[in-house]
Structure formats: C-alpha cells, structure tokens
Amino acid sequence: MRFTKYNSMKDILAYPQMREYLHVFYSEYLFEMYPEETYHFPIARVEQIAKTPWEEPFSIIADQLMDAVNLVLDLKENHTRRALSLWNQEKDADSKNQFAEWTLEKNARGGKDAVALITPEYRRQEKEKKIRPAVIICPGGGYEEVCFSGEGTPIMNFMEANGYVAFMLKYRVGRDGVYPAPQEDLAKAIRYVREHAEEYGLDPENVMVLGGSAGGHLCASEAMFYERPDKITLCYPVISLEKEAHEGSAKALTGGKKELRTALSVEHLVRENYPPTFLWTCADDDCVPPSNTVRMGEALERAGVLHEMHVYPSGGHGCALAFSKSACDWSQEMLRFFERIK
Numbered sequence: 001m002r003f004t005k006y007n008s009m010k011d012i013l014a015y016p017q018m019r020e021y022l023h024v025f026y027s028e029y030l031f032e033m034y035p036e037e038t039y040h041f042p043i044a045r046v047e048q049i050a051k052t053p054w055e056e057p058f059s060i061i062a063d064q065l066m067d068a069v070n071l072v073l074d075l076k077e078n079h080t081r082r083a084l085s086l087w088n089q090e091k092d093a094d095s096k097n098q099f100a101e102w103t104l105e106k107n108a109r110g111g112k113d114a115v116a117l118i119t120p121e122y123r124r125q126e127k128e129k130k131i132r133p134a135v136i137i138c139p140g141g142g143y144e145e146v147c148f149s150g151e152g153t154p155i156m157n158f159m160e161a162n163g164y165v166a167f168m169l170k171y172r173v174g175r176d177g178v179y180p181a182p183q184e185d186l187a188k189a190i191r192y193v194r195e196h197a198e199e200y201g202l203d204p205e206n207v208m209v210l211g212g213s214a215g216g217h218l219c220a221s222e223a224m225f226y227e228r229p230d231k232i233t234l235c236y237p238v239i240s241l242e243k244e245a246h247e248g249s250a251k252a253l254t255g256g257k258k259e260l261r262t263a264l265s266v267e268h269l270v271r272e273n274y275p276p277t278f279l280w281t282c283a284d285d286d287c288v289p290p291s292n293t294v295r296m297g298e299a300l301e302r303a304g305v306l307h308e309m310h311v312y313p314s315g316g317h318g319c320a321l322a323f324s325k326s327a328c329d330w331s332q333e334m335l336r337f338f339e340r341i342k
Contacts, residue, residue: 002070002073002078003066003069003070003073004066007042007043008039008040008041008042008043009034009038009039009040009041009043009046009065010039010040012065012069013039015069015072015073017104018069018072020104021068021072021076021104022065022068022069022072024104024107024148024170025068025071025072025148025149025152025153026064026065026068026148026149027064027145027147027148027149027150030061030064030065030149031065033052033053033061034046034050034061034065035050038050043062043065043066046058046062047059047062056324057324060324063154064149064150064153064154065149067149067153067154067157068148068149068153071118071148071153075118079121080120080121081118081119081120081121082101082118082119082120082121083101083102083116083117083118083119084099084100084101084102084116084117084119084192085099085100085101085102085103085106085113085115085116086099086112086115086116086117086185086188086189086192087112087113087115087188088100088106088112088113099192102115102116102170110176111172111176112172114170114172114176115169115170115171115172115185115188116169116170117136117167117168117169117170117189117192118156118167118168118169118170119167119200120160120165120166120167120200122199122200130201131201131202131203132163132164132165132201132202132203133163133164133165133202133203133206133207133208133338134164134165134166134167134193134197134200134202134203134206134207134208135159135164135165135166135167135207135208135209135210135233136167136168136169136186136189136190136193136207136208136209136210136229137151137152137155137156137159137166137167137168137169137210137211137215138169138171138186138209138210138211138212138215138216138218138219139151139152139168139211139212139215140211140212140213140214140215140216140238140318141173141213141214141215142213142214142246142248142249142252143173143174143177143182143214143217143248143249143252143253144173144174144177144248144252145173145174146169146170146171146173146215147318148168148170150318150320151212151213151215151235151318151320152168153168154320154321155210155320155321156168158321158331159210162335164208165200165201165202167189167193169185169186169189171185171186171218172185173252174252177252177253178252178253178254178255179253179254179255179260179264180225180226182218182253183218183221183222183225183226184226186209186218186219186222186226186227187222187226187227190207190209190222190227190229191227193207194207205230206230206231206342207229207230207231208229208230208231208232208233208338209222209223209229209231209232209233210232210233210234210235211233211234211235211237212235212236212237212318212320213235213236213237213238213246213249213287213288213317213318214238214246214249214252214253215235215237216234216235216236216237216238216239216279217237217238217239217249217253217264217266219232219233219234219237220232220234220237220239220266220277220296221264221266221269223274223275224266224269224270224271224274225269228275229275230275230276231275231276231277231278231338232275232276232277232278232279233277233278233279233334234277234278234279234280234293234296235279235280235281235320235330236280236281236282236285236288236290236293236317236318236319237279237281237288237292237293237296238250238288238292239265239266239267239292239293239295239296240265240266240267240291240292240295241253241254241260241261241262241264241265242261242262242265243265243291243295244289244291244292245261245292246287246288246289246292249288266296266299267295267296267298267299268299270296270299270300270302270303270305271303272303272304272305274300274303274305275305276305276306276307276338276341277296277300277305277306277307277308278307278308278309278333278334278337278338279293279296279297279300279307279308279309279310280293280309280310280311280312280327280330280333280334281293281294281310281311281312282311282312282313282314282315282316282317282319282325282326282327283311283312283313283314284313284314284315284316285315285316285317286316286317287316287317287318288317290311293309293311294309294311296309297309306341308333308337310327310330310333312325312326312327312330313326314326314327315327
C-alpha cells in the first residue's frame with residue numbers, strides 16, 4: 001500500500017497513528033502550512049491552489065509530506081524499512097542480542113529510548129554480488145529537533161537511487177541532546193552499520209556520514225571525537241560555535257557551558273587523518289553563516305585532507321537537494337568527488 005498524489009490529507013490522517021508519526025517525520029511548521037479547508041481535496045489539487053510564504057510551488061510541501069507518509073507505510077505496512085531502537089537490545093529465541101523496534105511509545109519517553117536508526121530491511125538470500133557503500137544521514141534542526149522531511153527522507157531516497165545503502169538517524173536533541181549525547185548516538189549507528197555489513201551487503205570500510213546544518217556539525221565532530229567515518233558530506237554545516245556561530249545550535253549542544261564552545265568548534269579539530277570531505281553552502285544563507293563552511297574548508301586545506309568545497313550563489317538555508325536552486329548540482333558533484341578518490 002502506497003499513497004499517491006491523488007489521496008487527500010483526510011485520507012492520510014485516517015491511517016492509524018499517522019498524525020503522531022508525522023509529528024516525528026514531518027516538520028510541524030510544514031504541517032501547519034497545509035490549508036485545513038483543503039484536507040478533503042486531492043493533494044494534486046492542493047499543489048495547484050495553495051501557496052508557500054516564500055513564493056515557491058506548494059508541491060515542495062506536498063512532496064515532502066508524501067515522502068514522510070510513505071516512510072511511515074514502509075515501516076508499518078510494507079516492512080521494507082525498519083526503525084531500530086539503538087540503545088535497547090533484547091534476547092531472541094536463539095539467545096542473541098537483537099535491537100528492539102523503535103516505537104511511538106519509546107519516543108514519548110525521550111532520552112536514549114527516543115533514538116532510532118531507520119534501516120533498509122535485511123537483504124534476502126538473492127544478494128547482489130556487488131558490495132555497496134553506505135551512508136548514514138543526520139538531518140539538521142539546530143540540535144532542537146531532527147528535520148526528516150527536507151534533509152532526511154528525500155536525501156535517503158536519492159542516495160539509494162545512486163547505489164548507496166542508506167540509513168537515517170534520529171539522534172537526541174533538546175534537553176536530551178546536550179553534548180556528548182548526539183555524538184554517542186552517531187557512534188552507535190556507525191558501529192551498528194559496520195557490524196551488520198554482511199546482512200546489508202555493504203562495505204564496512206566505506207561508510208559515509210552526511211549531515212545538514214546542525215546535522216553537519218554532528219557529522220564533522222564525530223570524525224574527531226568518537227567513531228571515525230570513512231568519508232563525510234557536510235551540507236551548509238554549523239562548524240564554529242565561537243565565530244559567526246548559529247547561536248541556537250551552540251546553546252543547545254553545549255547546554256550553555258561556554259567552555260565547550262571552543263572544544264566543539266570543528267575548525268580547531270581537523271588533523272591530517274580527517275576523512276575525505278565534500279562540503280557546500282549557499283552564499284545567501286542567512287541562518288548559518290557561509291563562513292562556517294569556508295572556515296572548515298580552510299582547516300581541511302591546512303591539514304592536507306582530501307576535500308572539495310562549493311559555495312553556490314543562492315539557495316538560502318536548508319535547501320537539501322536544492323532542485324530549484326543554484327545549488328542543485330551539489331549532489332552530483334558529491335557523487336563524482338567520492339567516485340574519483342575511491
């Protein structure tokens with residue numbers, strides 16, 4: 001069962017607990033933007049008549065909604081994906097430790113119970129001979145939320161279409177997400193992916209972490225503090241918590257401890273063994289200053305780390321795949337960069 005563009009919001013919300021799942025996997029501000037008086041209209045019709053405050057096609061909102069809905073259906077109905085509770089293991093019938101399922105009830109409890117890794121279903125006996133690279137996607141959200149609808153699910157689908165085994169991490173944020181909690185969650189995810197490489201048909205020595213905004217800071221800092229990934233992609237990342245910082249991310253991650261700002265500013269942490277990195281931003285980003293990306297690029301250059309940096313003219317902040325922006329080429333440039341250096 002999959003919803004299509006011809007279903008209505010009324011149809012979607014009739015699915016059991018869909019509203020609660022959308023609270024997790026679809027940004028609330030986007031949900032609130034959806035005109036309530038059009039709930040019974042086909043979504044294709046709403047795309048034609050509704051507007052976004054930033055004067056872009058409403059299809060952007062609707063497409064992200066459908067991505068979120070289909071993710072929920074893949075988890076609950078189609079069983080083509082799983083949501084693992086990374087900090088909860090239980091014994092199965094063979095006395096092996098297995099990760100428990102992440103649930104809405106666990107999410108409500110918060111803390112480590114709310115952490116989830118969205119995975120593909122294990123590959124079946126008819127495994128491909130080709131071993132694929134893996135990517136763990138860490139959406140942004142200022143270390144206050146995890147924004148799956150723009151920076152998570154669409155990128156996961158894109159990476160799968162381009163030959164990656166894709167995972168998506170719901171890490172601790174807000175009161176539960178003060179350092180080092182998010183970094184511990186990503187380390188746990190990287191270890192899981194490597195330890196289960198055979199089941200997923202992936203290369204345990206070719207694991208990328210990819211993050212946008214605060215998720216970019218999480219990926220960038222992970223390489224120096226905890227479990228080192230093999231390569232990194234940073235999309236309009238938060239890098240410095242000192243100079244031209246994104247104050248929301250800095251305060252949330254440090255819990256207000258000023259002494260952590262220098263220690264967690266990634267430009268100070270880069271060494272020659274830092275993983276190959278692709279990073280990009282938009283010159284008109286008015287949320288996370290583009291200087292964060294430039295500062296990181298300069299640190300990588302000084303350390304002699306393989307990297308490629310792009311500053312695109314426009315696209316603002318949070319544009320993700322940026323198909324309607326000048327930054328639209330970043331995803332293909334990233335694939336080509338890692339293909340060249342492998």
